[in-house]
Amino acid sequence: MQVLVQGLLNSSSSGSNAHRSAIAKRTMDLTLGALLLLVALPIMLIVALYILLTSGRPVIFRQSRVGLHGNTFTMLKFRTMITDAESMREGLRDERPNFGEQAPTFKMSSDPRISRGGAVLRRWSLDELPQLFNVMGGSMSLVGPRPHTAHDVADYLDSTHERLEVLPGITGPWQVGGRCELSGDESLRLDLDYARHGSCAIDAAILLRTIRAVVSGRGAM
Numbered sequence: 001m002q003v004l005v006q007g008l009l010n011s012s013s014s015g016s017n018a019h020r021s022a023i024a025k026r027t028m029d030l031t032l033g034a035l036l037l038l039v040a041l042p043i044m045l046i047v048a049l050y051i052l053l054t055s056g057r058p059v060i061f062r063q064s065r066v067g068l069h070g071n072t073f074t075m076l077k078f079r080t081m082i083t084d085a086e087s088m089r090e091g092l093r094d095e096r097p098n099f100g101e102q103a104p105t106f107k108m109s110s111d112p113r114i115s116r117g118g119a120v121l122r123r124w125s126l127d128e129l130p131q132l133f134n135v136m137g138g139s140m141s142l143v144g145p146r147p148h149t150a151h152d153v154a155d156y157l158d159s160t161h162e163r164l165e166v167l168p169g170i171t172g173p174w175q176v177g178g179r180c181e182l183s184g185d186e187s188l189r190l191d192l193d194y195a196r197h198g199s200c201a202i203d204a205a206i207l208l209r210t211i212r213a214v215v216s217g218r219g220a221m
Helices: 003-009 023-056 085-095 119-123 130-136 158-165 184-197 199-218
Strands: 061-065 072-078 139-141 169-171
Touching: 023 072, 023 119, 023 130, 023 199, 061 085, 072 130, 130 169, 139 199, 158 184, 169 199
Parallel strands: 139 169
Antiparallel strands: 061 072
């Protein structure tokens, strides 16, 4: 799958001048985002009730992330971790796998902070649905690199900042390339290729492949 994603990105015109039209991408985000939100609203209500019954409040997890050009915004997700998960992060850093020297993000399998029922939501990527509101508000796109926290961005190498030249996305090449099965370095390479060569056609292809990735559940964490 990762080879297919790499080929998809490399098939577009090279160079930053071939990057997608911002207007066309925004039109695509607003049109598809509105349709997806309309379909997702009943599912979101069910998920919210599920979290409330299995894990209590809050239902929505809000976190400051770094987006386009280094501007921060509040990213929305359904909560899948215990309420004090962030305070446990530093204590678990030594237990996480090595995702690569260039990868600042914090990921680990069998994360003890995941709440009861949270794994189910992550398996089907249902926790990401509230980000459709981020898309409609313009802080995110349907497709793009995943947004990182300011703490993670502070660990970026100089070359890594190029991923901040495009809007972060709900899905992206990492999602269809294997998600958490990829090392951090592999995921970063895909993000940088997308930032350099992305297009609306590639966005559409990634969205279609995302459906297959979500159904298969491969690489979900």
